[in-house]
Amino acid sequence: MADIKYEIVNHIGVLSTSPNGWTKELNVVSWNGGQEKYDIRDWSPDHTKMSKGITLNEAEIGQLRLLIIK
Structure with missing residues (x-):
């Protein structure tokens, strides 16, 4: 498995x-x-390990912001 x-x-x-x-x-x-x-x-704490997460592009983060402030 390749390193990320x-x-x-x-x-x-x-x-x-x-x-x-x-x-x-x-x-x-x-x-x-x-x-x-x-x-x-x-x-x-040292940012060498991480969990699974979610990534969002500019349009998606903008839409998320709109949904949160409704």
């Missing part, structure tokens, strides 16, 4: 912190050198 390469381009904020120190975060991430996307997932 990622770069956290912009750390937007922490949504929550679990008792084990992992944080659920909203970041802008480039995965495997690809286009930057908004990303929500849990990260280990």
